[in-house]
Amino acid sequence: MADYLHREHAAPEGRPLLVLLHGTGGDENQFVELGRQLMPEAGLLAPRGDVSEAGAARFFRRRAEGQYDMADLARATGKMARFVKAAAERRQASGTIGLGYSNGANILASVLLDAPGVFDAAVLMHPLIPFEPAAVPQLSGLRVLITAGRRDPICPPALTERLADTLRAGGATVTLHWHEGGHEIREDEIAAAAQFLSGDASRVAA
Secondary structure, rough: OOOEEEEEEEOOOOEHHHHEEEEEEEOOOOHHHHHHHOOOOOOEEOOOEEEEEEEEOOOOOOOEOOOOHHHHHHHHHHHHHHHHHHHHHOOOOOOOEEEEHHHHHHHHHHHHHHHOOOOOOEEEOOOOOOOOOOOOOOOOOOEEEEEEEEOOOOOOOHHHHHHHHHHHHHOOOOEEEOOOOOOOOOOOHHHHHHHOOOOOOOHHOO
């Protein structure tokens, strides 16, 4: 299966790999500078979604806002898991961390639940998972930061809480960071991500 169009920034073997996943309408460039800022020692991998929605790149199809094409989500999840795993093996990465926003957070969360072990840690910014997995896998050792807006019109807080509970049910260590706004990324989220990725999740404000 063909790879994604992507940007890749190498690091010496044995360094972590940070995978950057854009939101709807973004591309492989959206979070590269943020990735460099957050983990300057890491290799970076930033794929472009392979689905077009009225010209906007996404990682999987949807039927409407919050109504996913589940067959295409399964396709995309498998493809992303294979893509990231192959990149990590090729680089002999010491660990694999994902950071995704909106649609990028959704495909990242889907990989966490469907292919445990591909990612060691993840930052999910404004994820929306409007379904419950048939079964929750064993996720012990996985660290997750979820950032969200309490007034997000796209990602209801109740569904954010449900995703956190689902990941915790599998044994993941989950930290939630809220701001009082909507679907936008705020500076405090970036600060929370920086603290989380430094390994000090205990300092991230709940």
